[in-house]
Structures are given as structure tokens and as C-alpha cells.
Amino acid sequence: MDVAWQELMAITELQFDAPTEGSFEAMQYQSMEAMTPMEGYGMGSSQSVPPASGESYNGCYHNEVPLGHRSGNNMDAMYSHTETQLSQRVLPAPFHAQLTVIAPGEQNSFPGPSQVQRGPSAHFSQGLSQNMLWSMHERALHTRSADDLESDSGLSLGSSPSLASPDYPGGSSAPCYQSADVGPTYSDGEADMTERVQSAHIHYSMEYQSQCHTYVQSARQPSHFSTQPIASHTQTQWSSKDPDQAGAVNSLHVDPRVPSRGSPHPNSFTKPQTSMPTPLSRDERKAKALNIPFPMDQIINLPVDDFNELLTQYTLTDTQLALVRDIRRRGKNKVAAQNCRKRKLESIIHLEAELNQLKTQKEILSKQRFEFNRSLAFIKRRLSELYSQVFSRLRDEDGQPYSVKDYSLQQTPDGKVYLVPHSMKTWGKLDTIASDLLPDCAN
């Protein structure tokens, strides 16, 4: 009897500490949350503005520790509510509970239960609830307009309306290097093209890491349009890759091998290692055609003040000025587009990794929930058995046993235990708690 009573009263502590299943879970999840901090997985925290240049997302994304490492140790503790330990829990050594039988008329003397403390509901990040779909290569189905055809030649449509189109003096005349005129592409061999592509990728990566913003820097780095240091332009104003190309400048010859737009331009990125002729870019050809007296490198990479100063050193026509500014704008925008695409790819990679981590975390939490539910079911079953055992040994003054249907055992915060008749409606809350914990006995 004493042992059974001690077991029972040890469990009845749950009536005040964790009265309901929901609270029990909430409490456990609260613990979990403390043990496995989310470390700012939310979109807001991870979408910091990336650095303007150079470093990618190092400062934007937190150091991500695999969930298994973050919560693995704690998981053992969380799963430790096995039956063995639970049995130890329901059998505390010191026990000072005092049983008092209360008559139905004594309800006013019964102290009220302490406020049930409910932990905050577990709150988990929704993660990637919204699909982030980037239509990077969305195909347009509409018919190309006349403007499209014009823009296909590469000229600015709106940035410099009055001065643009130095290649279209008449406004609508077709450029001499539009796509239709592009002949059988490059004469370089396939091996050379492969080499260019590879070096282009290398340069692409380096480009993103360090953008050149100064003229000095631009002189050190290969530019998009010129493959030679700035100093070389003192002799050859243009970034011709070989004497043949330079000769083509004076004759205003347009190299038909160069695609007008969109195709990966070998000399847009790479510095040719061979003596094979490299086709000029469209802007280079245009600049040559208009006898722009300074190289592409300077046009694109000079700081604005130096660039404006450079313009003052020459007397340029409006057409030349418009072309130079368009070249500068296009050159900078090309680099910006490359960086933008790289950031977009990095963002996709990070989001995919984050999604995988959230899936892993969801699996872990599901397992924990299953374990908690199993532990709770065991506690309920054990309490029900002890409850019945205690009632079977209780006798009233007439020697008759108390009915579980009419009475319930309640413990107050001060440790006293009362045999409470169900008819006492003021204790309805306690009855509800008891019935929740003792579904078998309450019925």
C-alpha cells in the first residue's frame, strides 16, 4: 500500500507540472528548441545584401552546422524517456504526501490548483514555403518587333536616343554586321575554342572576385574587350589581337565572323595565348569605325571623373560621344550581369542546402514526437494502474471501498492529497485534468 501510494503520488505531480498532453509536448519542444537553435535559417536573415564585389555570401549565411551534429547529442537525452527511466521517475525515494478524505460539504476548504503552466507552442520555420523560381532562360514567344531587330544590332534603344546609333546614320538602315550577315563563325580550330572557353571560365570566376574599378587596376587586369594592358594601347589604340586585325581597323572592315549578340565572345573574357586572330567585339568594331581615339579598357574601366577628363582631351562628335558612353554602359553592365548571375546561382545553391537541412530537421522532430507520445502513453497506463491499486485499498468509515466513479485523488501544490468526490463541481478543472490523465479510471 505505501509503495503503491508513493508511486501514485509521484505520478500525480504530473497533474500540476504537465497536466495535458499538449502542454507536455509543448514543453518538450520548447526544450528541443533550446537545444537546437535555428541559427537564423529564416529567409530574412539569410538574404542579406551580398557584398558589392569580391566576397560572395560569406557574410550573409551563417555557419551551417549539420543538424545531426547540432542536435545529435541532445537527441539521446530527449529519447531517454524510456520505460526504465520512467519507472525510476515514478518512484521517488522521499515522499511526504498526506492523504485527506474530504466530505462533499467541505469543498470550500480545498485549495485551488495552481495555474497550469503551458509552454509556448513549438514554432518551426516554414523554410521554403514559397518556390523561388527564376526564369533565367525564359523563352519569349512573341514576335520580334522592329525595335528588337534594331536592338539586336546592339545599340542602345533608349539611353541616348538623340545620339545613339552611330552605326545607323539614317536611323533605320540595317547595320553592316547584323546576324544575317554573320558568316560561318570562327575560323579558329576546335581545340583553340576549347582553350578559350576554359580560360574564359577561369577569368569569369576571377572577374567576380575582384572587379576592377580604377584605371590602375584595369591596367593590371585583362579587360573584357581588350586583352592587353593599357600600356599597349599607346602604340595600338585598339585592342587588336594581331596585326591583321589592326590593319582591318583602318579599312573599317567589319569582321563577319563575329556574332552580333549573345554568343560567348572569345575576346570578351580571355587573353589569347596563341597567335590566332581573335575577332573584335562589336563595340570594338564600332569604335574603330568611328575612330574613337582611346581604348576600350579606358572607356569602360576608368573612374567617372577620369573618364570625363579623358573625353575633354579629345574633340569628339556627338556620334562618337554617344558611342563611347554606350560602350562604357554596356561594358559595365556586362560585368554586372555576370556578377548577378553568379550570385543567383550561389543563392540557389544555398537555398537548396537550406531546404535539405530543414527536411532533415523535420525528420528528427517527427521521431521525437513519436517517442514523446509513446512515453506519455506509458505514463498514462502506469498511472491508471496505480490509481486503481490505491482505490482498491481505500476504505471509508463503514469499511466500504471508495468508488473510482465517485471519487478521485487530487494533490495540491502544498503536497497534501485529497480524496475528492466528483460531485464537487468547483473542482471541475482538477477533474478534467484527472480524467485526461486517467481515461480508464474516469470511466
Place this chain on the structure above:
DNA sequence: GCTCTGTGTCATTCC
């Protein structure tokens, strides 16, 4: 011939 990918360019917005 179609699809996908990479790239350049334009338009627009924001700083």
C-alpha cells in the same frame, strides 16, 4: 528541329 545553357544587351529601379 527542339531544348537547354551561357552570354550580351536593354530597360528599369534603386542608391
Place this chain on the structure above:
DNA sequence: TCGGAATGACACAGA
């Protein structure tokens, strides 16, 4: 107001 960065959208070439 200007310059430039950032980015969506589009066209194009090549695989």
C-alpha cells in the same frame, strides 16, 4: 541630376 550597381527580360549562338 548623374553614374553605376542590380536585376528581370529578351535575343541569340552553340551544344
